[in-house]
Amino acid sequence: MTDTAPEPIILAVPKGRILEEASPLLARAGIVPEPAFSDEGSRALRFRTNRPDIDLIRVRAFDVATFVAHGAAQLGIVGSDVLAEFDYSELYAPVDLGIGHCRLSVAEPAALAATDDPRGWSHVRVATKYPHLTRKHFEARGVQAECIKLNGAMELAPLLDLAPRIVDLVSSGRTLKENGLVEVETIMEVSSRLIANRAAFKTRPEVLPLVDGFRRAVERDTA
The missing domain is CATH 3.40.190.10 (Periplasmic binding protein-like II)
Structure with missing residues (x-):
């Protein structure tokens, strides 16, 4: 009998300008989306990455916070304006990504x-x-x-x-x-922040290393 592999961590990213600025950060954090992610003609909304434990979803900026707050995604990238507008208690924003100013x-x-x-x-x-x-x-x-x-x-x-x-x-x-x-x-x-679902932060051990990876990516960018 074999153990079932855990579901991938889902990272919600916003469409538009912030995504363009976030793409290099994703790469520095070791996350490379499948080719369809960069295809402007693609209607897909969920994408695999080079890591089997991470999938990306691409949604409207205002919806990123909602997907993460309700646990449909465990991590997300969103502007501090959206965080302040919705003020979800279920969200934790551990990293200022230094983009989307x-x-x-x-x-x-x-x-x-x-x-x-x-x-x-x-x-x-x-x-x-x-x-x-x-x-x-x-x-x-x-x-x-x-x-x-x-x-x-x-x-x-x-x-x-x-x-x-x-x-x-x-x-x-x-x-x-x-x-x-x-x-x-x-x-x-x-500015744009990396956000995490508070429950997932406690119950999914894969989340903390990903947060640390983004933190290091930002530090390398500003060094």
């Missing part, structure tokens, strides 16, 4: 900003995909925030009178500028 900011039309003073706000109407963080930020200042939840195309909200202000991630600021918007406040600085 940007900021979560309040922006408004340049014409409004020319005469506006955020210190005088008592009520704001904001379009954002971060309603929890937005309300928390403004409540700390004694400002009532009316949040309209959008999942994308945030810059359209002021242009179409949906909301005069937005809260969104900003990197270079180019998208804001091209849509006539300017930053007026920074809510938080953002």
Whole structure:
């Protein structure tokens, strides 16, 4: 009678820009995805790696935290903005990966900003995909925030009178500028973290060496 091999550890990674920055870190941590992972035409969502004990899943950035928090994946890579928005108690974020740097900011039309003073706000109407963080930020200042939840195309909200202000991630600021918007406040600085499911961290002995591998990969990158 032979022992059944344990299920692979599943690492959830986000689609898009963060994944591009994370790929070299994966390689330095000794994780090389199968060729289909880099195939933009592939519709697959789960991928094998060079290690039989690790599989990757590729999902939306906001869903990474949910998959890991509920134990469907044991590890994940996600921005600190997502962690703060969902605030899952089931997540542990042991490693700042030093990638995905940007900021979560309040922006408004340049014409409004020319005469506006955020210190005088008592009520704001904001379009954002971060309603929890937005309300928390403004409540700390004694400002009532009316949040309209959008999942994308945030810059359209002021242009179409949906909301005069937005809260969104900003990197270079180019998208804001091209849509006539300017930053007026920074809510938080953002970077990507390696996250782990707390229960898996305790019950799956394979998780800790993987976390240490990512930590060493980051240290080599910054050395």
